[in-house]
Amino acid sequence: MKREFTIKACSGQSIEVRKNEKITIIDLEGAQVVDFFAESQHNPLEFLSTGVTIDCNQSLKLKAGDTIFTNLYNPMFKLILDDVGTHDLLHPCCRPEMFDFFYQNGKGHPNCLENINSSLNKQYPIIHPVNLFMHTKINTDGSISVEQPLSKPGDKVVLRAEMDVRLGVAACSVSESKCNGGKCTPIKIIID
Numbered sequence: 001m002k003r004e005f006t007i008k009a010c011s012g013q014s015i016e017v018r019k020n021e022k023i024t025i026i027d028l029e030g031a032q033v034v035d036f037f038a039e040s041q042h043n044p045l046e047f048l049s050t051g052v053t054i055d056c057n058q059s060l061k062l063k064a065g066d067t068i069f070t071n072l073y074n075p076m077f078k079l080i081l082d083d084v085g086t087h088d089l090l091h092p093c094c095r096p097e098m099f100d101f102f103y104q105n106g107k108g109h110p111n112c113l114e115n116i117n118s119s120l121n122k123q124y125p126i127i128h129p130v131n132l133f134m135h136t137k138i139n140t141d142g143s144i145s146v147e148q149p150l151s152k153p154g155d156k157v158v159l160r161a162e163m164d165v166r167l168g169v170a171a172c173s174v175s176e177s178k179c180n181g182g183k184c185t186p187i188k189i190i191i192d
Contacts, residue, residue: 009171010172020160031151033132092126
């Protein structure tokens with residue numbers, strides 16, 4: 001049965017997904033980062049790990065056909081289709097301390113860490129999500145810069161769940177930089 005969810009700008013949502021269901025994440029207006037995280041429905045200590053994903057794919061980038069892994073080195077998602085081809089595996093969720101560090105405005109600022117924790121009813125001290133559509137430029141000297149996402153309105157990513165999961169997904173809350181093209185917008189998720 002097809003299920004559709006619209007996640008408002010600067011907010012998050014939890015969605016239960018069964019093994020072999022497809023997850024379509026759509027950037028409705030373009031240039032919007034999606035903080036995509038998940039945990040196993042059957043093991044509370046197993047969750048999405050970008051570090052393990054980098055390790056197993058031997059790459060800092062994701063491409064169609066790649067697998068996203070858990071902290072226990074189990075396949076969690078298969079990337080089936082990708083309209084954009086540029087995503088970030090390095091940055092943790094934005095949080096009040098990050099907003100204070102870069103913009104001196106963390107108090108009361110909506111943020112992905114709290115939005116995902118709240119949706120999952122958890123208190124992860126830090127979350128390293130797959131930042132879908134986020135454009136992090138990695139320079140040859142090792143420095144990085146966050147650029148405007150390349151996603152256009154309607155661009156999507158399709159994943160297949162490799163286990164029963166609870167998604168914790170947020171429409172990123174950073175409007176102070178190029179991260180979301182200078183403004184935060186909603187996203188859509190379709191499960192089928």
